[in-house]
Amino acid sequence: EAQVTQNPRYLITVTGKKLTVTCSQNMNHEYMSWYRQDPGLGLRQIYYSMNVEVTDKGDVPEGYKVSRKEKRNFPLILESPSPNQTSLYFCASSFRVRQPQHFGDGTRLSIL
Amino acid sequence: ILNVEQSPQSLHVQEGDSTNFTCSFPSSNFYALHWYRWETAKSPEALFVMTLNGDEKKKGRISATLNTKEGYSYLYIKGSQPEDSATYLCAFSSGDSNYQLIWGAGTKLIIKP
Numbered sequence: 001e002a003q004v005t006q007n008p009r010y011l012i013t014v015t016g017k018k019l020t021v022t023c024s025q026n027m028n029h030e031y032m033s034w035y036r037q038d039p040g041l042g043l044r045q046i047y048y049s050m051n052v053e054v055t056d057k058g059d060v061p062e063g064y065k066v067s068r069k070e071k072r073n074f075p076l077i078l079e080s081p082s083p084n085q086t087s088l089y090f091c092a093s094s095f096r097v098r099q100p101q102h103f104g105d106g107t108r109l110s111i112l
Numbered sequence: 113i114l115n116v117e118q119s120p121q122s123l124h125v126q127e128g129d130s131t132n133f134t135c136s137f138p139s140s141n142f143y144a145l146h147w148y149r150w151e152t153a154k155s156p157e158a159l160f161v162m163t164l165n166g167d168e169k170k171k172g173r174i175s176a177t178l179n180t181k182e183g184y185s186y187l188y189i190k191g192s193q194p195e196d197s198a199t200y201l202c203a204f205s206s207g208d209s210n211y212q213l214i215w216g217a218g219t220k221l222i223i224k225p
Contacts, residue, residue, distance in 0.1 A: 033213065042217035043156070043201065050211065058212055090155060097211045098144040100158030 002027045006091050006104035013081060014112050021076045021107050023091030031094045032074040033058070033101065034066065036087040043090070049074055050097075081111045114138050116204045118216035125192045126224050132188045133219040135202035139183035143211060146203040147176055147187055150218065156201060159187075192223045 004025045013019055025032065033048040035058075045058030049068040063085055065077040074093075078085060088108050092101040117136045125131045137145065144163050148156040160169040165180040173190045189196055199218040205211050 035215075040217070043203075043215040045212060045215070048212060056210060056212065059214075092156075097205050097213060098161060098163055100146065100161050101148075101156075101213070102158070103155035105155055 002102070004091055004093055004102050004104040006089075006107050008107060009105060010108050012110040012112065015082055016080050019078050019081060019109075021078075021089060021091075021109070023074045023076065023093075023104060024072050025074075025093040025102070026072065027093065027095075027102065028071065029093035029095050029102070030071065031097050031099075031101075032068065033092045034064070034074070034076045035090045035092065036060065036085075037090065037106075038087050046076065046089075078109075081109075083111050085109065086111045114204070114206070114209050114214050116202060116214050116216040118200075118202055118219050120219060121217070122220040122222070124222045124224055127192060127194060129192055130188065130190045131192055131221070132186050133200065133221075135185045135187070135204075135216055137183050137185075137202075137204035137214075138206065138208070139181060141207040142180040142183075143205045143207060145178055145180075145185050145205075146213065147185070148201040148203070150199045150201055152198075159200075187219075189221070192221075194223050194225055197221060197223045 034046040035043045047066040049055045091104040147159040150156040162178040167178040203213040203215045
């Protein structure tokens with residue numbers, strides 16, 4: 001089944017404790033993105049990747065890192081999480097930016 | 113800073129009525145315009161991607177048009193049903209944005225039975 005898989009789905013953690021949210025897609029998509037969704041603000045892009053080893057900053061990259069060593073995986077790393085990173089995070093992928101994005105189920109992060 | 117505006121922010125429509133809403137975006141160096149449907153507690157789901165001025169797309173009772181010269185797209189829903197209740201998002205990409213997808217804040221549609 002074609003899908004984008006994010007893990008974990010839910011996480012409560014404390015300020016400063018490094019965490020990684022994994023994202024994997026099985027559709028051979030080149031374009032992958034991370035978004036955060038906050039009430040009243042819609043989707044904001046954190047980082048995106050047009051292909052392996054190519055990543056670019058989105059609207060809100062501060063406090064996040066990503067890597068794209070393989071086509072299928074695009075992990076989101078919070079080196080030192082802070083409470084303002086409490087949010088709902090989505091990973092998405094598509095063949096190209098001109099193709100529809102397929103979204104994962106979302107990861108709800110709470111940073112205390 | 114590139115900006116995408118959606119209007120209205122929210123909309124209440126009687127079941128059976130037709131409705132439409134707007135996505136406005138910068139018209140220069142256009143690349144693609146996406147529409148998504150986002151139901152509460154689910155992930156956004158793609159409706160359409162449009163790339164050419166004058167494009168019209170249709171999926172069942174939902175259709176969309178695109179005007180890249182003036183920088184807007186309309187989404188139409190014909191004969192609204194309760195299951196159409198959702199937030200409708202548009203996203204825009206251009207050469208000026210380095211092909212980043214810029215998202216609007218969405219139009220929340222509520223269908224009243």
